[in-house]
Amino acid sequence: AQTVTQSQPEMSVQEAETVTLSCTYDTSESDYYLFWYKQPPSRQMILVIRQEAYKQQNATENRFSVNFQKAAKSFSLKISDSQLGDAAMYFCAYRNPLSGTYKYIFGTGTRLKVLA
Amino acid sequence: SQTIHQWPATLVQPVGSPLSLECTVEGTSNPNLYWYRQAAGRGLQLLFYSVGIGQISSEVPQNLSASRPQDRQFILSSKKLLLSDSGFYLCAWRTWTGVNGNTIYFGEGSWLTVV
Numbered sequence: 001a002q003t004v005t006q007s008q009p010e011m012s013v014q015e016a017e018t019v020t021l022s023c024t025y026d027t028s029e030s031d032y033y034l035f036w037y038k039q040p041p042s043r044q045m046i047l048v049i050r051q052e053a054y055k056q057q058n059a060t061e062n063r064f065s066v067n068f069q070k071a072a073k074s075f076s077l078k079i080s081d082s083q084l085g086d087a088a089m090y091f092c093a094y095r096n097p098l099s100g101t102y103k104y105i106f107g108t109g110t111r112l113k114v115l116a
Numbered sequence: 117s118q119t120i121h122q123w124p125a126t127l128v129q130p131v132g133s134p135l136s137l138e139c140t141v142e143g144t145s146n147p148n149l150y151w152y153r154q155a156a157g158r159g160l161q162l163l164f165y166s167v168g169i170g171q172i173s174s175e176v177p178q179n180l181s182a183s184r185p186q187d188r189q190f191i192l193s194s195k196k197l198l199l200s201d202s203g204f205y206l207c208a209w210r211t212w213t214g215v216n217g218n219t220i221y222f223g224e225g226s227w228l229t230v231v
Contacts, residue, residue, distance in 0.1 A: 044225055102148050
């Protein structure tokens with residue numbers, strides 16, 4: 001069964017510095033999607049970044065980028081120039097489009113604190 | 117553009133009372149729809165998903181049910197709430213195509229407290 005693991009329950013970063021959140025997953029598939037979602041105090045889940053497994057190039061969205069290591073089944077999120085508004089829970093998620101189901105599997109989340 | 121709305125945002129219900137949370141999606145057709153629950157300090161638990169009108173798949177045996185009476189409407193219900201039903205409920209929909217195909221997007225969420 002596919003699983004998603006976020007081993008860091010909580011992380012802290014100084015404002016303007018860089019932080020990396022870790023995510024590993026377990027799958028026997030070769031084609032799948034990976035996501036990072038942000039959940040601020042408002043609780044609404046917001047898509048941060050998306051990666052397709054068949055693309056070797058790491059996805060980037062402004063200050064957010066991923067380090068996708070397919071062989072290692074690792075999908076970390078790097079936040080550069082951290083801002084106070086980046087403080088939130090971050091969830092890693094996996095989706096296999098060929099699984100015959102429509103499920104997205106989420107990790108347990110990492111709480112990011114940004115220190116002024 | 118596509119949008120998703122769910123309501124009510126917050127509700128406090130006594131044990132044994134019924135529940136109805138509603139979710140609607142605009143700007144798309146035939147979306148996959150999902151209900152997730154997030155207990156305090158926990159991750160997301162998939163409750164139900166639907167691939168079409170009247171088609172509901174349940175992931176976890178529970179006190180809740182879901183219905184999809186229209187293509188872009190998804191309802192989460194309970195006949196008699198339990199204390200353990202308290203939590204944050206999120207509706208989501210999945211894109212089929214486009215730059216962000218196969219991505220799910222979430223509604224604003226509903227806080228349910230059962231007292």
